[in-house]
Structures are given as C-alpha cells and as structure tokens.
Amino acid sequence: MFDFDQYLGFLAFLAILTLGFWLMIFLITFVIPYWIGGALMERFKEKREEKRAKREAAVH
Template identity: 85%
Template sequence: MFDFDQYLGFLAFLTILTIGFWLMIFLLTFVIPYWIGGALIERLKEIKEEKKAKRDDAN
C-alpha cells in the first residue's frame, strides 16, 4: 500500500497539520484576546490621562 518514504511523508504532513491546528487554536483563544485587551486598557489609560490634563489646564 505505502512505501516507507510515503509513510514518512504522510506522518510529516500529519505532524505539521496538527501543529498548525493547535497553534491556531492557541493564538485565537489566548494570544489575540490578550493583545487586544492590553491595547484597550492602555488606550483607556491614555484617554483618562488626556481628560485629567485638560481638566488641570482649565483650572
């Protein structure tokens, strides 16, 4: 059915496919939400500081 070279190629293909699948799951569930959440928190801090600076300048 399979020669040994074809068998090794098939195993390499399955390994790469599986690694890619789990990498995508990891990125979509942990890394990207963490990145977006951190960016939002930093932006909210900047907006808060801008409002505080405007309030201090007005006084």
C-alpha cells in the same frame, strides 16, 4: 499500501497539520484577545490622562 518513504511523508504531513492546528487554537484563544485587551486598556489610560490634563489645565 504505502512504501516507507510515503509513510514518513504522511506522518510528516500529519505532524505539520496538527502543529498548525494547535498553533491557531492557541493564537485565537489566548494571544489575540490578550493583544486586543492590552490595546484597549492602553487607550483607556491615555484618554483618562488626557481628560485629567485638560481638567488640571482648566483649574490652573
């Protein structure tokens, strides 16, 4: 059915496909939510500091 070279090529294709699949699963489930969550937390901190600065400026 397969020559040895075709068999190795098929195994290489399956390995690359599998690695790509698990990389996408990892990125979608861990990296991207972590990145978005960190950006949102940083934005909330900046807005909180901005409000605090305005409040202190109004008091003084």
